[in-house]
Amino acid sequence: MGKSSRRIPEINAGSMADIAFLLLIFFLVTTTMDTDKGIAITLPPYTQDSEVVPSIDRNVLEILVNSRDALLVEGELISITELTKVTREFLTNNGVNPNLSVSPQVAIVSLKNDRSTSYDIYIKVQNELKRAYNELRNEEAQRRYGKDFEDLANKYQKVIGDVYPIKLSEAEMENIEGAN
Amino acid sequence: MAKFRKDRSDEGQNINTASLPDIVFMLLFFFMVATTMKTSDPKLKIKAPNATEVVKLEKKRLVSYILVGKPTETWQPIYGSSPRIQLNDLISEKEDIITFVELEKAPLPEELKQALTVSLKVDSEVKMGIVSDIKIELRKANALKVNYSTKQGKVTE
Numbered sequence: 001m002g003k004s005s006r007r008i009p010e011i012n013a014g015s016m017a018d019i020a021f022l023l024l025i026f027f028l029v030t031t032t033m034d035t036d037k038g039i040a041i042t043l044p045p046y047t048q049d050s051e052v053v054p055s056i057d058r059n060v061l062e063i064l065v066n067s068r069d070a071l072l073v074e075g076e077l078i079s080i081t082e083l084t085k086v087t088r089e090f091l092t093n094n095g096v097n098p099n100l101s102v103s104p105q106v107a108i109v110s111l112k113n114d115r116s117t118s119y120d121i122y123i124k125v126q127n128e129l130k131r132a133y134n135e136l137r138n139e140e141a142q143r144r145y146g147k148d149f150e151d152l153a154n155k156y157q158k159v160i161g162d163v164y165p166i167k168l169s170e171a172e173m174e175n176i177e178g179a180n
Numbered sequence: 181m182a183k184f185r186k187d188r189s190d191e192g193q194n195i196n197t198a199s200l201p202d203i204v205f206m207l208l209f210f211f212m213v214a215t216t217m218k219t220s221d222p223k224l225k226i227k228a229p230n231a232t233e234v235v236k237l238e239k240k241r242l243v244s245y246i247l248v249g250k251p252t253e254t255w256q257p258i259y260g261s262s263p264r265i266q267l268n269d270l271i272s273e274k275e276d277i278i279t280f281v282e283l284e285k286a287p288l289p290e291e292l293k294q295a296l297t298v299s300l301k302v303d304s305e306v307k308m309g310i311v312s313d314i315k316i317e318l319r320k321a322n323a324l325k326v327n328y329s330t331k332q333g334k335v336t337e
Contacts, residue, residue, distance in 0.1 A: 016201035020204035021204055023208050024208040027208060027211045032217075035237070036299060038329040038330045040297075041326050041328070042325055042326070043319050046316070046320045046322070113308050115307065117308040118308070119307065119308060123229040123328060123330060124335055130233035131232065170315075
């Protein structure tokens, strides 16, 4: 043992740890951990002429949020926790109630808010609407394929997406109350 | 047993550190994979709202960031204390957004230009007026895929 180590000297690996630590600390300092998450939406293309605001009829769920962050859905003051339920009822009506939508395919959710509405409540509303659609899509996907919407292949996602298309109309901002 | 005792008495006990580099390298690779490079120094204070129905932003190359919020205390003497827009490292006006989107789209191959996603990192206390102005500018710039950056978590009243 002693003889062979004299002939081929071992490389001193003692500083290997130092080098690795140096690299580790460099990466710890220059990188961030957070993966970005968020609510994905698609904006409508820009048109020069003023947007056609869907007229008030049974296929439009009208949501107004005022500058004090109060929520008015179809003329009724409701709390944010009820929004998912109301949206679901509206979408899955299938022509039963004469005031609600004829079918989910033609149902439009119209969202209007004031310029001084807070971003916080806006995200909450977006979140609740998205939740209503996601729940319905998941139920439909479970019924047809026995899987959640997220786990389906693209072409099946499209099938379910056509059953419950997300039609969200955000009208040009206006001062609902005329203030500010 | 006798021999073992003899060794110990002869020289001080040495801890074997041969596997230390392996351990550190393992940590290093973990951090290299799990983290991303910091892109810019935020000049704005942003506390994103919570949401539950979130999707992950993938393909970092196709994501551009627009930050909206109040300037941090160090930047308040320069930029004031009302909410501002930050594009990359610069505090900008909403009119700059169209140019910004063009610049972000320029290095992308033609077929991916439409896939550019704009991540809006907005402070939860900001009013909707400024956000809606940005949305209109984004529509003009034909950057229609938008992601409202939120934290994943329970939505509190």
